[in-house]
Amino acid sequence: MKTTLLAAGLATIALPALAETLVLTVLTYDSFTSEWGPGPAVEAAFEATCACDLQFVPAGDGAALLARIQLEGAASEADIVLGLDTSLTAAAAATGLFAPHGITATTALPVAFEDPLFLPFDWGWFAFVHDRTRLAEAPKSFEALAASDLKIVIQDPRSSTPGLGLLLWVKAAYGDRAAEVWAALADNIVTVTPGWSEAYGLFLEGEADMVLSYTTSPAYHLIVESDDNKAAALFDEGQYLQIEVAGKLAATDQPALADQFLAFMLTDAFQAAIPQTNWMYPAVTPAAGLPEGFDTFRPAKSLLLSPEEAQAVRDVALAEWQAALAR
Amino acid sequence: MASRARPLNLPATALAALLLALVAAPLAAVALRGAGLSFGSADWAAVRFTLLQATLSALLSTLLAIPVARALARRRFPGRGALIVLMGAPFLLPAVVAVLGLLAIFGRTGLLNAGLQTLGLPAISIYGLQGVLLAHVFLNLPLAVRMILQGWLTIPAERIRLAQSLGFGPAEISHHLERPMLREVLPGVALVILIICLTSFAVVLTLGGGPRATTIELAIYQAVRFDFDLSRAAGLAGLQVAICAVAALAAWAIVRPAAFGAGLDRATALPAPGGWRCGADALALSAATLFLLLPLLAVVLRGLPGLTDLPASVLPAAGRSILVALASATLATVAALTLALAAAARPSALVEGAATLPLATSGLVLGTGLFLIVQPFTPPMTVALPVTILVNTALTLPYLYRILLPETRALQVDYGRLADSLSMSGWPRLRWLVLPRLARPIGFGAGVAAALSMGDLGVITLFAGERQATLPLVVQQLTGAYRIEAAASAALILVTLSFALFWACDAGGRRAAA
Numbered sequence: 001m002k003t004t005l006l007a008a009g010l011a012t013i014a015l016p017a018l019a020e021t022l023v024l025t026v027l028t029y030d031s032f033t034s035e036w037g038p039g040p041a042v043e044a045a046f047e048a049t050c051a052c053d054l055q056f057v058p059a060g061d062g063a064a065l066l067a068r069i070q071l072e073g074a075a076s077e078a079d080i081v082l083g084l085d086t087s088l089t090a091a092a093a094a095t096g097l098f099a100p101h102g103i104t105a106t107t108a109l110p111v112a113f114e115d116p117l118f119l120p121f122d123w124g125w126f127a128f129v130h131d132r133t134r135l136a137e138a139p140k141s142f143e144a145l146a147a148s149d150l151k152i153v154i155q156d157p158r159s160s161t162p163g164l165g166l167l168l169w170v171k172a173a174y175g176d177r178a179a180e181v182w183a184a185l186a187d188n189i190v191t192v193t194p195g196w197s198e199a200y201g202l203f204l205e206g207e208a209d210m211v212l213s214y215t216t217s218p219a220y221h222l223i224v225e226s227d228d229n230k231a232a233a234l235f236d237e238g239q240y241l242q243i244e245v246a247g248k249l250a251a252t253d254q255p256a257l258a259d260q261f262l263a264f265m266l267t268d269a270f271q272a273a274i275p276q277t278n279w280m281y282p283a284v285t286p287a288a289g290l291p292e293g294f295d296t297f298r299p300a301k302s303l304l305l306s307p308e309e310a311q312a313v314r315d316v317a318l319a320e321w322q323a324a325l326a327r
Numbered sequence: 328m329a330s331r332a333r334p335l336n337l338p339a340t341a342l343a344a345l346l347l348a349l350v351a352a353p354l355a356a357v358a359l360r361g362a363g364l365s366f367g368s369a370d371w372a373a374v375r376f377t378l379l380q381a382t383l384s385a386l387l388s389t390l391l392a393i394p395v396a397r398a399l400a401r402r403r404f405p406g407r408g409a410l411i412v413l414m415g416a417p418f419l420l421p422a423v424v425a426v427l428g429l430l431a432i433f434g435r436t437g438l439l440n441a442g443l444q445t446l447g448l449p450a451i452s453i454y455g456l457q458g459v460l461l462a463h464v465f466l467n468l469p470l471a472v473r474m475i476l477q478g479w480l481t482i483p484a485e486r487i488r489l490a491q492s493l494g495f496g497p498a499e500i501s502h503h504l505e506r507p508m509l510r511e512v513l514p515g516v517a518l519v520i521l522i523i524c525l526t527s528f529a530v531v532l533t534l535g536g537g538p539r540a541t542t543i544e545l546a547i548y549q550a551v552r553f554d555f556d557l558s559r560a561a562g563l564a565g566l567q568v569a570i571c572a573v574a575a576l577a578a579w580a581i582v583r584p585a586a587f588g589a590g591l592d593r594a595t596a597l598p599a600p601g602g603w604r605c606g607a608d609a610l611a612l613s614a615a616t617l618f619l620l621l622p623l624l625a626v627v628l629r630g631l632p633g634l635t636d637l638p639a640s641v642l643p644a645a646g647r648s649i650l651v652a653l654a655s656a657t658l659a660t661v662a663a664l665t666l667a668l669a670a671a672a673r674p675s676a677l678v679e680g681a682a683t684l685p686l687a688t689s690g691l692v693l694g695t696g697l698f699l700i701v702q703p704f705t706p707p708m709t710v711a712l713p714v715t716i717l718v719n720t721a722l723t724l725p726y727l728y729r730i731l732l733p734e735t736r737a738l739q740v741d742y743g744r745l746a747d748s749l750s751m752s753g754w755p756r757l758r759w760l761v762l763p764r765l766a767r768p769i770g771f772g773a774g775v776a777a778a779l780s781m782g783d784l785g786v787i788t789l790f791a792g793e794r795q796a797t798l799p800l801v802v803q804q805l806t807g808a809y810r811i812e813a814a815a816s817a818a819l820i821l822v823t824l825s826f827a828l829f830w831a832c833d834a835g836g837r838r839a840a841a
Contacts, residue, residue: 030800030803030804030807031804031807031808034796034804034807034808035638035640035804036638036804036805036808036810037808057708063552063553064552066552066555067551067552067555067695070555071360071695071698071699071702072702075702075703077706091555151435156532156538156545157553158545158548158549158552158553159532159545159548159549159552159553164553186537189536189537190435190454190536191454191533191534191535191536191537192532192535192536192537192538193532193533194528194529194532194533194548195807196807197803197806197807198423198426198529198533198806200806200809200811201427201806201811201814202430202533204811205427205430205431205434205436206434206435206436207430207434207435207436208435217809220809221809224809279809318553321538322369322538322541325537325538325539326537326538326539
């Protein structure tokens with residue numbers, strides 16, 4: 001009885017203090033905050049160090065994030081935006097809504113990456129994933145894929161970030177010949193889905209021999225399902241990189257806390273959560289190293305257009321893609 | 328005093344205005360944020376494809392539904408009631424779940440192609456316009472069958488007995504009874520399906536096979552997400568609403584009341600002709616049953632294995648979804664009944680438009696517009712569930728209205744003057760005339776509304792906070808996290824709950840009517 005009273009008394013004292021707890025709002029994509037994403041672990045780890053309340057606001061996927069901050073403008077509740085990739089950062093920077101992070105980081109990215117507004121938190125290579133029990137030997141290039149009668153399922157660049165990544169991949173690998181490559185690929189494409197999950201689902205159902213995903217997708221099947229039959233096809237042209245970044249909004253009312261979060265983002269506590277929740281490579285390799293399966297499919301060559309190049313070519317690339325596949 | 332030129336009653340007018348505002352305000356909010364409007368040739372191609380697939384889907388679904396509904400109306404066999412209820416299920420499936428069910432039968436490695444392969448025949452592909460139509464017929468045939476069957480059941484027993492005593496054969500019955508009924512019911516059925524298919528997004532994109540199959544809704548996605556061109560998004564959404572308005576007016580102009588007059592509610596089954604007609608009915612029923620139930624069975628089988636280790640978050644999400652479904656179904660039923668009664672008393676283009684246009688709004692533009700409207704006042708997260716309920720109410724009301732309208736009109740024609748002469752109005756009229764006579768369509772409509780809001784992602788994706796996920800959102804999160812098996816099980820739970828809600832309302836309505 002005494003302890004209950006004491007607890008009640010303490011609670012009344014603690015309540016006003018709780019009300020003044022600083023809140024850091026992070027706008028991010030949906031799968032980051034879900035029960036199976038990095039969100040819960042990251043939240044617990046950061047709140048243990050910051051004496052604050054970290055709140056995630058989920059908003060669709062990467063492209064939806066960009067639309068969301070453009071909609072909200074300077075009135076946004078968010079302090080941090082986490083989950084844009086480099087095909088979106090030029091447009092994000094052009095909104096003028098982001099503030100420099102001022103952090104120089106040493107990262108494990110396979111390419112040099114320096115951006116005053118955006119810090120990488122994870123990355124991965126796009127790849128076509130297949131099941132070795134259905135397809136023993138995968139083609140080794142886009143041209144070999146186009147020449148084969150294999151069926152692939154891809155995502156629509158207009159509604160999906162991997163879909164946009166594939167568009168830029170073909171553009172980075174083939175430049176002016178991109179339209180030609182798409183025309184050759186057209187009869188291999190079973191269908192184009194609105195997002196990654198529909199495409200991956202169709203592949204698992206056996207609707208296609210290969211699906212556009214990541215080189216780290218087989219690691220999920222290996223670690224969680226003990227299935228080592230899924231493989232990523234490495235192409236001679238190189239694999240296109242997706243680098244996922246976070247940035248601080250200039251209109252934040254918690255600039256110090258936001259800086260603290262960005263610095264925390266590159267520490268072990270955050271980075272160690274990435275591989276087995278987001279199934280991407282952490283931007284900084286954690287002390288414990290990478291889980292099994294993350295070294296199995298490492299391409300020799302990485303492709304990446306700079307944010308400015310990506311922004312400049314995407315309209316042309318989309319038009320080529322539409323024209324080639326509409327025939 | 329009941330005069331002939333009765334003005335539209337106040338609640339109905341207010342409701343209609345509110346609905347139109349709900350369509351127009353988000354559109355305006357989005358348009359105001361943009362600058363200058365220009366459509367490209369790709370946009371017009373999207374408009375053409377959208378019209379093509381929606382028109383064909385509506386025609387096919389409606390025409391194929393007629394023989395099935397007629398067979399159900401005039402044949403009696405064990406399990407008929409269960410079949411009628413179960414056949415409604417595909418309409419309640421979330422699009423993505425339905426697509427996976429269809430692929431298990433019609434996909435590259437589906438049952439059909441496996442069968443063709445054993446016979447040494449070439450494989451067929453579901454991807455392309457044919458797949459889009461197949462999926463739209465699968466999803467909408469059940470609605471069409473139920474709405475048309477409802478029409479058959481409204482033919483008074485006295486007319487059927489008169490026809491029998493006059494020695495009418497099937498051909499004469501068709502001419503004097505069935506065709507006038509169809510003339511009244513079919514335009515509304517085709518219209519609803521046309522509009523559903525106008526805004527169909529995931530089905531068209533997944534089965535369409537590529538950018539050939541670009542719809543207006545996808546062009547809106549591109550405008551918002553790829554180009555951040557809000558005026559184009561609003562323009563396209565406006566165009567979508569305009570197409571729907573034209574279709575609604577056309578359907579409104581075609582409808583002629585069948586005017587059978589009132590009966591004494593004696594149960595008389597339609598004559599069940601023998602001979603080849605018996606075989607034709609059996610064929611229609613078995614073909615429809617196979618077509619609708621096999622993919623459904625596939626959905627169930629896919630979902631069973633993962634049921635044992637579902638994440639704990641499924642439960643609260645299911646609770647939230649049921650809450651949203653019940654709240655919006657209740658609101659939509661009250662609103663639709665108000666509008667249908669008003670429209671039956673006095674035809675009104677305002678009511679007709681307000682009860683149809685919400686269907687044609689683009690989900691993305693509606694969500695984005697409401698977001699822009701709400702955001703200056705409160706963080707959108709804090710109103711996620713109320714906004715979802717409101718939007719689901721508006722989006723399911725058109726189905727309810729269509730389902731209620733034919734019988735409400737018949738009720739007004741047959742009993743309106745009698746009730747007026749008895750000065751029966753207000754609650755007594757509702758309690759003793761309207762509710763008992765409309766119990767069957769009200770139950771069916773409320774069931775459809777509840778199940779649809781259960782499965783609808785709608786605006787929740789834009790508004791939901793961290794711990795506010797509804798069941799469809801959890802399904803989406805699971806697939807996004809590679810957990811395809813768990814997603815299939817969560818989807819099965821979603822489908823089962825939707826169906827249970829539908830069944831409870833539908834059976835309740837039929838019991839009350841009996």
